[in-house]
Amino acid sequence: MRFVASDGVVRLADALASQFDLFAPREVDGKLVLARLSEAVGDRPPPAWNAFRLPDSLKPLWFQSGKILSRWTRDGPVPGPVPRPRAVFGAKACDLRALAILDRVLREHDFKEPAWCAAREQNFIVAGDCSDAAPSCFCTMFGEQPWPRDGYDLSLSPVDGGFILVAGSERGQEVLEAALPDAPPPTRAQTAERDEIRAALQERIIAQNEQYATHDPFETSIEKQLRTRIWGRLAATCVECNACNIVCPTCHCFLLFDRAEGAGAVRFSQWDSCFHAGYARMAGGGTPRLQLVERFKNHYFHKFVSFPRNWGMTACTGCGRCIDACMGRIDKRACLRRLETEWMPSEVLADVE
Amino acid sequence: MSNDATNHFVPVAAELLDVIVETPTIRTFVLRPARPLRFRAGQFVQLELPGLGEAPFTPSSSPQEPERIEITVLRTGLVTDALHRLEPGARLGLRGPFGRGYPVRRFPGQDVLVVGGGVGLAPLRSLLHHLFADPQSARRVSIQYGARSPAELCFRRQYDDWARRDRVTFRATIDRPHDDWDGHVGLVTTLLDDLDLDPATTYAVSCGPEVMLKFVAWKLRDIGFPAERIYLSMNRSMSCGMGLCGRCNIGPYYLCKDGPDLCYADIEDIPYALG
Incomplete structure (x- = not known):
């Protein structure tokens, strides 16, 4: 554990930029976004500090839509390319949680997504405590906290005059020693300050979500409602734009997409969305979830019931990006609360057939 | 795998x-x-x-x-x-x-009822090859097959060979009467009315259009088959084939990984599982 002044972060970014394709928060038109930082040291802006998660999740860094998975060459099929290792600044606890969720599916599974595995082996993650919360943040509804616990190489906690820097991996420790050999350990007052900031923010997030508080597990509420009419009310303003899927750090549905290329062919994986009417359409035209309300229900069922059952984790981090992105103003917290509280046995469908 | x-x-x-x-x-x-x-x-x-x-x-x-x-x-x-x-x-x-394939490990010592519709007989033929190759693989094999018309009967050249085998019963039906057909007429479920099988010691495996699977499942339940002994080859859109891409789910099951044949007991309570 070290204390670094703010310019130490710039030295850290310089060190990482020499080894990695570096991404960090950057102000563009007054807003922070996740951007690739220029590789030229003189021109490179320092990573901006993001007080809470960025509008962008980390998903596109290693799970790009349009990624090439395989090619047909003259000699037959070969695997797609493995991208240059990437490093990222600005990861928050919910972002790391999302990577752990994606790892369950793409990495810790009988079948692996080879490019994701290769990228995750090599990536370097500089995480940070949240120093503020968006109105849509609700990580605490999943028992999470707004500071990273694991899954990072280095983590920054803002304190007066700089940051407390913690290594979360051997590689993180090596980079820290090499880039900031003179950084002193933090004082007791500095770690106490960090702990106070953390606790205060956690309380604030809990308080801002008081109105959405639930008691039953989400799984119980959703299963209870599987045959009721509530889903039509929850989905009433959904326009099937797929924004929630796209901004979601854990949604990972994709479609393999083939295209002829010269005398050969190339196969991409393209992000997909469970809200598309054609998402599960079969050859011949049949589709199992023709009605939007069924797709809406499936989205919740997958995230909060079947994913935990299959993979041992809820496929939602409480990051709130889907709330910010929804043009129908559908708030996942409100939906989860309504699924628990709006229980009307009179509208249970005896038989959905 | x-x-x-x-x-x-x-x-x-x-x-x-x-x-x-x-x-x-x-x-x-x-x-x-x-x-x-x-x-x-x-x-x-x-x-x-x-x-x-x-x-x-x-x-x-x-x-x-x-x-x-x-x-x-x-x-x-x-x-x-x-x-x-x-x-x-x-x-x-x-x-x-x-996918997992048919539950063939459960079949030795049991009868196997194979119910096919249209091109649904194609996947079932890999099972028939398995069952025919080894006399120990099952006790008796009853094949009940339906197509819309005589011209649409799949693998027609092979029916005589199947029917002649020991332990094997084969029957085919077409949906509506036709000049070129003097066999059974009616949906494939009508073949299930007079089976010489004991549901307690038989596994049923079915593949065909989803609407057929639904009525086959209901019919089998009617004639005494426990849901645990009914396996249906389910139809869903698939892309990756290994449980990553997300589209082929029926409730919590990924058809590509947990199927494509699912036990009816696992899906009978899932809304819209069978259309």
């Missing part, structure tokens, strides 16, 4: 050796993969037309012949239309096998 070192997104090249015309809309494609493709009866492969796309099929050939894979295809969409235009010599790709 996991294998850490293998990239399951990259197909194995396969040469199209022969095309067998089964019906006006169904053809069997005989393929020689660049390396043997070992599969269990009921497991499926993704068959790829390079540059166009791929579609999932359970081979209709014997699991004991991994060097020569037969895939029987109904012409019904983008990939299958293009497949039907292919001539021997074409270069294709195969990925897999994927």
